[in-house]
Amino acid sequence: MSIIEIKNVTKTFDEKKSNIHALSDISLSVEEGEIFGVIGLSGAGKSTLVRCMNLLEKPTAGEVWVDGKNLITLSSKDLRLMRREIGMIFQHFNLLMQRNVLDNVCFPMEIAGVKKREARERAMNYLRIVGLEEKAKAYPVQLSGGQKQRVAIARTLASNPRIILCDEATSALDPQTTGTILSLLKKINQEYGITIVVITHEMRVVEEICDRVAVLDKGTLAEIGKVREVFDHPKSNAAKSLLLERKIEQLGVNTADGI
Amino acid sequence: MFKMLADGTWDTLYMVLISTLLGYLIGLPLGTLLTVTDADGIRPNKVLYKILDIIINITRSIPFLILLILIMPFTKAIVGKSYGTTATIVPLTVAAAPLIARMVESSLKEVDKGVIEAAFSMGAGYFTIIWKVLVTEARTSLLVGVTIALGTILGYSAMAGVIGGGGLGDIAIRYGYYRYETGIMIVTVAVLVILMQILQWVGMLLSRQIDKRRKS
């Protein structure tokens, strides 16, 4: 069974001058245990799509099914409970700046009403998983970008999620740090069987960790399939041009190295 | 004279602290409501926002001395008389609340939208977000606001001296203005200045102390 099913989702933003069709009739499903990529140019609707998966954004039309439940018909209380199963990490980490690392990781457990002592013990364990136990007492301002993202990952683990949504989780990081975050996500996926959805505009991210990928183009689904297939035999123009850009980028790097 | 100054200082502190406290009792929820119901808030509500917005703008645009006189009947109804320190608390609170609401609003609006969104994605409800994200993350700015509020109310309390409001302002006006005893007036004003300085200093020190966004 698919863990996430997006059915004919449309999202229109009503702006003063004209309406923006961020998503037009998108249907796709994410299988349990996979790492699913969503790629597309800036403004393609990637963030909007992923925000529909936990209903941070309410679709104008269509259905969002997660773990067999239609999120749109859930009461607000049930939706809150459901969101605990869907972790989310962000480009800018979004940590609480006035709390130390340990208390940041405790936050979702506080929301869920876990006892403080138990929460702290569990939080230390999650920090161990992301390799930051020695920073437990540090404040976010004292951490590097990569460390902040690791805290954010520990924080999502704290609500025992079945799914983690990542919106440009590595876009604010340098290539090397991106690598460590990607392998951490991969590890979490393999060891805990957590389904991961990654939104990105970097081909590299998809190449390195995704099983399948969806290509978005101006709010429509241009192409979807196994990463290798889409990358080796792109059918849509959107996928072709993204790949071409990637090639030029690599060539650019190579010539720069050559000089 | 020393006794008189000490009493005056005490009266002033009593008026300022109680009315700021009462001002926060009204202004903190009001400012939070403004933040929450504004168009980019967590629970937008155009009508409610507009109503609160207008009420606050009206009360804030009335000069304090006029307000003092305008609400005298109201003050009398609550306290039983319209002069003296306790009576002055009423207009001071009425003046403080909208000012505080605005400052709370601007402090809470500084909180990063991304962090609020992250809390929503964790399944937090509105009250958790207001208390544990908005208020907690904005605490430094809120405390700076308290310092400013106390300072402003201190100034207002001195103005209330004109109509026999009690406290240092009262002394300064009675001696300096009506009896031409400039010496007493200057000393009283000096005490007011010192109070203001201490307030400012303690407020800034505290808000720096609790701010975890600074390195080291």
Ligand SMILES: Nc1ncnc2c1ncn2[C@@H]1O[C@H](COP(=O)(O)OP(=O)(O)OP(=O)(O)O)[C@@H](O)[C@H]1O
């Ligand atoms: N809250 C909003 N109000 C109005 N328009 C919006 C809103 N959010 C997104 N949009 C519009 O919807 C379209 C898709 O935006 P979205 O953020 O989903 O794109 P994206 O693929 O994530 O782009 P990027 O790579 O730049 O993050 C854009 O045209 C954007 O301007």
Ligand SMILES: [Mg+2]
């Ligand atoms: Mg985006």
